[in-house]
Amino acid sequence: MAGAATVSNDLVEYGFRRVIITITAVLCALLEIVDTTIVNVALNEMRGSLGATLTDVAWVITAYAIANVIIIPMTSWLSQQFGRRNYFAASIIIFTVSSFLCGNATGIWELVIFRFIQGMGGGALLVTAQTIITESYPAEKRGMAQAIYGMGVIVGPTLGPPLGGWIVDNWSWPYIFYINVPLGIIATMLTLIYVKSPKYGEKMRADQVDWWGILFLASFIGSLQFVLEHGQQDDWFEDSSIITLSVVSLFGLIAFIWREMVYEHPIVNLRVLKDSNLRIGTIMTFILGFGLYGSTFIIPIYTQSILGWTALDAGMLLIPSSLTTAFMMPIIGQMIQRGVKQTYMVAAGFLVFFFFAYWMHNVMTPDTGAEHFFWPLILRGVGLGLLFVPITTMSLSTLQGKSIGEGAAFTGMTRQLGGSFGIAIISTFITRFSQMHRVNLVSHESITDFEVQQRVKQLTSGFMSRGFTYNEALDKAYAAMNGAVMKQATVLSYMDIFMYLGILFLICIPFILLVKQGKAKVDVSDAMH
Structure with missing residues (x-):
């Protein structure tokens, strides 16, 4: 591995410069994460204007995610080769230029290629921003620095859908990419002017790569x-x-x-996983990604497909939860600085998330109102606030020097992979559970049952009053009955998902007992992203 960064107080900033650097890094982290989810609500518009199939347009999401998870574990090594400031600025430029090209794409596969390039630039922004923020603060304030960074990471996924829905409703889908351009230009200029890069040892030769x-x-x-x-x-x-x-x-x-x-000279130093705290921490970060991205995915789908909400309304539902997490982050940072054990906070976070999932399981019906979701989602925000920074700090607490940066790369990668697994598993289980519940519900509804006959008769009469023949009305009555059964089966499947999600978080709590007591304050400025 190339030489580690020289840890120096020269990297610590004060006053106006530190404020500018913090805003720049959080802005870049937000840009990257928002772009992970902002396209979700625009896929139908993209499909129509580009003449693509649903399978084709799904690649707009897939290409970005693939590029993200490939580049994240390589970021530490790339920072050494090019210098952290230069690599960060180049990543912003790549992200910004490819965003403009995405908005100008005239075909679906052209858009997919530009999204992949955008993801390569964006993946670097996420993990590099964490180190740039943290190294700009003195050691006693680095818990607060991680909390500020965590605020952007947690809020980002839930900010994407409402922002995307608002842009699509008022303009058109290319503007979800164009919005990155002015912000990217500003971030690039601020990075080149204000961000410093640590000194590294000798760079690796091409034949050593x-x-x-x-x-x-x-x-x-x-x-x-x-x-x-x-x-x-x-x-x-x-x-x-x-x-x-x-x-x-x-x-x-x-x-x-x-x-x-x-x-x-490995591109990723796997030996750092010999540290038991990091191994446990990466698993917990995976579960955190599973819950964060999984719940961000399932709630808008439920409200749109079952309750008939618009994409903008579904996205807005998650805003109070995000604001709660943002409010929690400085408090958590202060608690870490005062020496509160991260294990206590992580255990409390998992328990709170279990209660959130159980509450959601109980309030779900085919006609649940927004008021029923408010307090459970506030609880979700509290749980995520208790988990993000403490898990990261706990994972890195027994590492030293450059190993901290390598460990942080693993936690970043596993959070993204946890989200991918969460979305894939949840979407699969919704389909499978819906089929299972439909079979069970249909078995209890026989055509010879008096109540079923009365319901069919009422529906048939209703359709005949609209001008349909008896046979047409009867067919529509059976279709309506089937639709009602399918809707109820789907609601039951969402209830199951939340119950299993809660159990998953509850199971994690005993594993926190395996965590060794490490440093209360992790010097992430030793990181090499």
């Missing part, structure tokens, strides 16, 4: 991300491409682990 490691990592992560994104719609292992890419992902993982363990 771990090209095979990069190839194996890309094949493992890229194939896995595709399988997770497209598995449900392609019927999982009934599809040959899913089988092929699953095999590629498995062998890519094995080859990647082997290469990184034997090569002198």
Whole structure:
């Protein structure tokens, strides 16, 4: 590995400069995360204007996610090669230029290519911003610095859908990309003027670069991300491409682990995972990503498909939860600075998230109102606030020097992968559970049952009053009955999802007892992103 960054107080900023650097880094982290979810509400408009199928337009999301998870673990190494400030500025430029090109795309595959390039720039913004913020603060205030960064990371996924819905309703889908351009230009200028880069040791020669490691990592992560994104719609292992890419992902993982363990200059230092706290922390970060992105995915779908809400209304529902998390972050930062054990906060966060999931399980009906969601989602915001920064700090608490940066890369990658797994598993289970509940409900509704006959008769009369013949009205009555059963089955499947999600978080609590007591305040400025 190339030489580590020289830790210096020269990187600490005060007053106006620190405010500008903080705003710049949080803005860049927000841009990256918002773009992960902002396109979700614009897919129909993209499909219509570009003449694409639903499967084709799904690649707009997949390409960005694949590029993200490939670049995140490589960010530490790339920062050493080019210098942190230069790499960060170049990433902003790549993100900004590709955003403009996405808005100008005239075909679906042109858009997909530009989204992949955008994801390569965006993935670097996420993890580099964390270190730039933290290294700008003195050691005693770095818990607060991580809280400020965490505010952007947690709020971002829920800010995307309402912002995207508002832009699409008032303008058109290209503007969800154009909005990045002025912000990216400002961020680039501020980065070049204000952000400092630590001194690194000798750079790696071209013949020392771990090209095979990069190839194996890309094949493992890229194939896995595709399988997770497209598995449900392609019927999982009934599809040959899913089988092929699953095999590629498995062998890519094995080859990647082997290469990184034997090569002198690995692109990702896997040896850092020997630290038990980091191993436990990466698992918990994975679960956090599962809950964060999974709940951000499931709630808008439920409100739109079951309750008939608009995309903007569905996105706005999550705003109070995000604001609660943002309010929690400075408080959590202060608690960490005062020495409150992160294990206590993490345990409390998992417990709160369990209560949120259980509450959501109880309030879900085919006609639930926005007022029923408000307090459960406030509880979600509290739980996420208690989890994000304490898990990160706890994961890195027994690491030293450059290992902190390498460990932070793992927590960033596993959070993204946890979100991908969460969305894939939840979408699959909704389909499977809905089918199971439909079978159970239909078995209790026989055509010979008096109440069923009366309901069919009422519906038939209603359709006949609209001018349909008896046979047409009867067919529509049966279709309406089937639709009602399917809707109820789907509601039951969402209830199951929240119950299992809550249990998953509850199971995590005992594992916190395995965490060793480390540093209360982690010096993330040693990180090498």
